[in-house]
Amino acid sequence: MSVITVERRILQKNDEIAVANRHYFLRNGIAVINLLSSPGAGKTTLLERTLQHLDPPTVMVIEGDVQTDRDAQRIAALGFRAVQIVTHGGCHLDAGLIRDAMNSADLSGVSLLFIENVGNLVCPACFDLGEDHKVVISSTTEGEDKPIKYPRVFREASLCLLNKMDLAPVVEFDQEAYGKHVHAVHPGLEIINVSAKTGQGLPAWVDWLSHAQQDKLRASR
Amino acid sequence: MSVITVERRILQKNDEIAVANRHYFLRNGIAVINLLSSPGAGKTTLLERTLQHLDPPTVMVIEGDVQTDRDAQRIAALGFRAVQIVTHGGCHLDAGLIRDAMNSADLSGVSLLFIENVGNLVCPACFDLGEDHKVVISSTTEGEDKPIKYPRVFREASLCLLNKMDLAPVVEFDQEAYGKHVHAVHPGLEIINVSAKTGQGLPAWVDWLSHAQQDKLRASR
Numbered sequence: 001m002s003v004i005t006v007e008r009r010i011l012q013k014n015d016e017i018a019v020a021n022r023h024y025f026l027r028n029g030i031a032v033i034n035l036l037s038s039p040g041a042g043k044t045t046l047l048e049r050t051l052q053h054l055d056p057p058t059v060m061v062i063e064g065d066v067q068t069d070r071d072a073q074r075i076a077a078l079g080f081r082a083v084q085i086v087t088h089g090g091c092h093l094d095a096g097l098i099r100d101a102m103n104s105a106d107l108s109g110v111s112l113l114f115i116e117n118v119g120n121l122v123c124p125a126c127f128d129l130g131e132d133h134k135v136v137i138s139s140t141t142e143g144e145d146k147p148i149k150y151p152r153v154f155r156e157a158s159l160c161l162l163n164k165m166d167l168a169p170v171v172e173f174d175q176e177a178y179g180k181h182v183h184a185v186h187p188g189l190e191i192i193n194v195s196a197k198t199g200q201g202l203p204a205w206v207d208w209l210s211h212a213q214q215d216k217l218r219a220s221r
Numbered sequence: 222m223s224v225i226t227v228e229r230r231i232l233q234k235n236d237e238i239a240v241a242n243r244h245y246f247l248r249n250g251i252a253v254i255n256l257l258s259s260p261g262a263g264k265t266t267l268l269e270r271t272l273q274h275l276d277p278p279t280v281m282v283i284e285g286d287v288q289t290d291r292d293a294q295r296i297a298a299l300g301f302r303a304v305q306i307v308t309h310g311g312c313h314l315d316a317g318l319i320r321d322a323m324n325s326a327d328l329s330g331v332s333l334l335f336i337e338n339v340g341n342l343v344c345p346a347c348f349d350l351g352e353d354h355k356v357v358i359s360s361t362t363e364g365e366d367k368p369i370k371y372p373r374v375f376r377e378a379s380l381c382l383l384n385k386m387d388l389a390p391v392v393e394f395d396q397e398a399y400g401k402h403v404h405a406v407h408p409g410l411e412i413i414n415v416s417a418k419t420g421q422g423l424p425a426w427v428d429w430l431s432h433a434q435q436d437k438l439r440a441s442r
Contacts, residue, residue: 039259039342039367039370039371040367066371066373089347090343118343119371120341120343122287122311123312123341123343139362141360145291146261149260149288151288167362
């Protein structure tokens, strides 16, 4: 089982850098949200929609992608600071990449940092980036069983956003079953139903973010 | 960049076992199809639908999941031989797991083996299992840009199935853009539009499988 040993060594180094990142974010009062989902769950579109409710000078976005800088371009087009990390095949962001991104960016005035991780429900869940919260985004079109099939990301998350609610009737999504599956792996995890298309649930999500920011500001004093 | 070194060592060992698997499959005239997609793209449902066109004694399915044996149960319920590999957090299948699955199974009479990989568009693409073909499954609800954001899996694939065609109008899927993106990373890659729900495209896909089986039988003689 040499793979497991290797993974442990990588994770140990990652965790050391994550601690340093966390200190940095705390000193600077920056709330950090690590967004995790499978490819195509609608992370970037939901983020674009979320940013409409937020103040550009106070927010930064780090985009993680295997290839292309399309996502950072989409964010920058809305007038927000954006850093693109292209992993060139890498399946997750790690704490070192976040440290490098911060070193390359101007974080003055920023109190909220979104990290949009690589679209992958498995590996990113294992890597602490120094964030305050992991937020998992599922979409109704993926089916109800993702929480029990990919439990770790749901277990690690502080919040679950169920996206593409506008398509729930079309795909006959069983919300009760989904909720049961989420709470089987993470009892009590808050689920906010959202739709990046119609705007459903956006106020509750923005409110949740605002609380996360206030908590961080208090902790940093 | 120690991670890259580690990855190379793992891949080297994997590739050695994959070669042995490939020899085994060739000797036994078994065509092997490695199905790859993101979580929720509809791999298992499409496979269930596909099996309706196939003969149970000639087909086996290996199901790879991070957690649960739900998928193997679904396949077994249709009267087909199924082996479940639970990776317990692992983000991909490797050649050694496939070898172990074959050692535990009765492959007599089997001429077609489906391997449903872990739902993940990134890592599984790097691991040769000894298969004849990787088939990538996208779904319309994931958006048009997945091929350029996750190029490796599309580059490695022998065939691209575009699933959930029944939802294409609902999500205003731009097929022309999708096709351009697919062919930007893999010129000439065949795309079959399918819907596990309506059955659209199933005959073309089953026909493709039948050719793969015939090719393998010829090669094994």
